[in-house]
Amino acid sequence: MGILNTQIKNKLKSVLDNLPNDVILKVFTQEIECPTCRENTSLMQEIAEVSDKIKLEVLNFIINKEEAEKLKIDKIPATAVVGEKDYGIRFYGVPAGYEFNSFISALKLVGTKNSGLKTSTIEQLKGITKLVNIKVFVTLTCPYCPMAVELAHKFAFESDYITSEMINAQEFPHLANKYGVYAVPKVVINEKVSFEGAVPEDIFLTYITEATK
Amino acid sequence: MNSKVYELIILGCGPAGITAAIYAARKKMDFIIISKDIGGQTIYSSEVENYTGYQVITGAELVFKFKEHLDMFDVELHMPEEVKKVSKQDDIIKVETDKDIYFSKTLIIATGRIPRSLGVPNEEKFKGRGLTYCATCDAPLFRDKVVAVIGGGNSALDAAIQLTKYAKKIFLIDIASNLKADPVMVKKAFDSGIVDYIKNSKVVEIIGSNFVEGIKILNLENKKETILELQGIFVEIGSFASSQFIDIVEKTKDGEIIVDCANRTSKEGIFAAGDVTNVFAKQIIIACGEGAKAALSAYEYISKKF
Numbered sequence: 001m002g003i004l005n006t007q008i009k010n011k012l013k014s015v016l017d018n019l020p021n022d023v024i025l026k027v028f029t030q031e032i033e034c035p036t037c038r039e040n041t042s043l044m045q046e047i048a049e050v051s052d053k054i055k056l057e058v059l060n061f062i063i064n065k066e067e068a069e070k071l072k073i074d075k076i077p078a079t080a081v082v083g084e085k086d087y088g089i090r091f092y093g094v095p096a097g098y099e100f101n102s103f104i105s106a107l108k109l110v111g112t113k114n115s116g117l118k119t120s121t122i123e124q125l126k127g128i129t130k131l132v133n134i135k136v137f138v139t140l141t142c143p144y145c146p147m148a149v150e151l152a153h154k155f156a157f158e159s160d161y162i163t164s165e166m167i168n169a170q171e172f173p174h175l176a177n178k179y180g181v182y183a184v185p186k187v188v189i190n191e192k193v194s195f196e197g198a199v200p201e202d203i204f205l206t207y208i209t210e211a212t213k
Numbered sequence: 214m215n216s217k218v219y220e221l222i223i224l225g226c227g228p229a230g231i232t233a234a235i236y237a238a239r240k241k242m243d244f245i246i247i248s249k250d251i252g253g254q255t256i257y258s259s260e261v262e263n264y265t266g267y268q269v270i271t272g273a274e275l276v277f278k279f280k281e282h283l284d285m286f287d288v289e290l291h292m293p294e295e296v297k298k299v300s301k302q303d304d305i306i307k308v309e310t311d312k313d314i315y316f317s318k319t320l321i322i323a324t325g326r327i328p329r330s331l332g333v334p335n336e337e338k339f340k341g342r343g344l345t346y347c348a349t350c351d352a353p354l355f356r357d358k359v360v361a362v363i364g365g366g367n368s369a370l371d372a373a374i375q376l377t378k379y380a381k382k383i384f385l386i387d388i389a390s391n392l393k394a395d396p397v398m399v400k401k402a403f404d405s406g407i408v409d410y411i412k413n414s415k416v417v418e419i420i421g422s423n424f425v426e427g428i429k430i431l432n433l434e435n436k437k438e439t440i441l442e443l444q445g446i447f448v449e450i451g452s453f454a455s456s457q458f459i460d461i462v463e464k465t466k467d468g469e470i471i472v473d474c475a476n477r478t479s480k481e482g483i484f485a486a487g488d489v490t491n492v493f494a495k496q497i498i499i500a501c502g503e504g505a506k507a508a509l510s511a512y513e514y515i516s517k518k519f
């Protein structure tokens with residue numbers, strides 16, 4: 001029995017088949033010491049099987065260490081959603097539950113190469129010339145976490161300086177602890193600025209700007 | 214200050230406000246929306262199963278669809294901005310917010326309802342630091358922790374049930390002397406064996422330096438105070454109509470703005486729609502319908518009056 005049912009697969013197929021560009025999923029896994037790696041890999045395999053537009057590369061976190069380092073992957077399960085280039089879009093943990101939505105949105109984002117962000121936002125993002133890392137802590141039962149994740153990924157897509165990570169707080173409790181995650185979505189930018197809640201584009205952008213100061 | 218006089222200002226960007234905006238845009242009215250956030254309460258609803266056309270959709274997705282629809286029009290959205298005061302002089306309505314002052318010929322109040330907060334001193338400080346208002350979102354973060362759920366209705370029991378999957382112990386703290394929630398839910402929560410019901414009690418203080426470390430509760434019967442050591446507080450004590458910023462329209466004793474069948478309030482030119490009003494049943498589809506009516510009603514009023 002797979003993770004996705006036929007109805008979801010059919011719906012997904014119609015979305016993914018229509019993507020103008022291929023999307024590569026670089027999935028990092030390991031058999032031991034990673035209780036959810038297997039589930040993550042299976043989910044990615046099922047998604048990739050749905051459409052030719054999705055290319056899957058399953059990599060071993062230890063054996064393929066160089067590739068992991070190149071993509072700055074430091075924990076597993078990890079999935080990098082890559083297009084003609086690496087936009088810095090990452091999912092740490094299984095993007096199940098509500099995060100399935102943000103995962104599919106990331107595929108659409110990279111596959112259509114259209115973030116749908118406001119022109120003014122894109123202009124402002126172009127002005128950023130410092131590295132920015134956005135961590136979005138989520139739980140899979142949080143209905144408005146995907147909004148924060150999707151927005152962060154869109155910022156990463158538009159700017160070569162921004163990388164964005166969805167992190168499932170349940171799968172990485174030590175990180176949740178470190179960053180004091182007691183409410184989600186919790187966004188941490190460059191270890192410096194943090195806020196809770198799904199905020200609109202403009203506000204998120206102000207936090208990014210603040211973090212680059 | 215913006216001395217321009219708009220034809221319409223919509224307060225609130227939940228289902229009622231968004232729908233009113235779509236109708237106003239289609240009538241080519243000169244208007245703006247002022248809101249604290251987008252989506253309102255709908256975003257907190259994990260699964261909506263009663264919005265026609267969708268068998269099941271998450272609140273977040275539905276809001277996203279509403280927003281997409283709204284974005285088809287060039288609508289000026291002032292957000293996040295909080296309305297502080299509404300007044301009216303002659304035929305002009307004045308809206309004061311935490312950022313600016315605006316003037317308009319008509320107003321639609323669609324500010325919905327706001328979850329009730331505990332009302333204890335340092336509440337603001339502990340938000341997101343152990344104090345939370347979204348059980349479905351944050352319950353998984355309290356694995357093996359001791360938590361309190363404040364409330365005794367269905368939403369409190371719903372929170373407690375979700376928490377039974379994660380928490381080590383749950384104190385259910387209720388101001389009333391018996392639970393108002395459905396018996397099925399009560400049974401489900403108590404069957405877990407980790408729920409401790411504390412009735413007739415009210416939270417008077419949150420204790421902690423950086424994060425929640427405990428709460429002080431007051432027993433309303435014997436006036437005794439007790440301190441409970443815990444790491445999480447889930448507040449589920451209902452909601453109230455967000456209408457405190459206006460006192461020139463008639464309201465019910467619970468603060469709901471009284472409207473007639475065309476969404477007119479007691480003050481000419483001021484309309485209201487959705488959960489902030491005394492309309493029967495607080496539901497998304499109803500709020501949308503009411504928002505549509507309010508916009509058409511405001512449009513008709515403007516066409517006749519000015």
Ligand SMILES: Cc1cc2nc3c(=O)[nH]c(=O)nc-3n(C[C@H](O)[C@H](O)[C@H](O)COP(=O)(O)OP(=O)(O)OC[C@H]3O[C@@H](n4cnc5c(N)ncnc54)[C@H](O)[C@@H]3O)c2cc1C
Nearest residue numbers: 225227228229249250253254296324325326487488496497
């Ligand atoms: C947990 C939960 C689950 C629910 N599930 C369902 C369901 O399954 N089906 C269903 O039909 N309904 C459901 N509801 C009810 C539904 O969400 C509401 O009926 C609906 O959202 C009301 O819409 P509204 O636009 O009137 O108000 P709201 O949704 O409350 O929107 C009000 C808007 O006004 C803004 N606002 C408030 N005060 C101010 C101010 N002073 N200044 C500026 N802006 C302000 C808010 O930020 C918000 O944007 C649920 C509600 C909750 C809380």
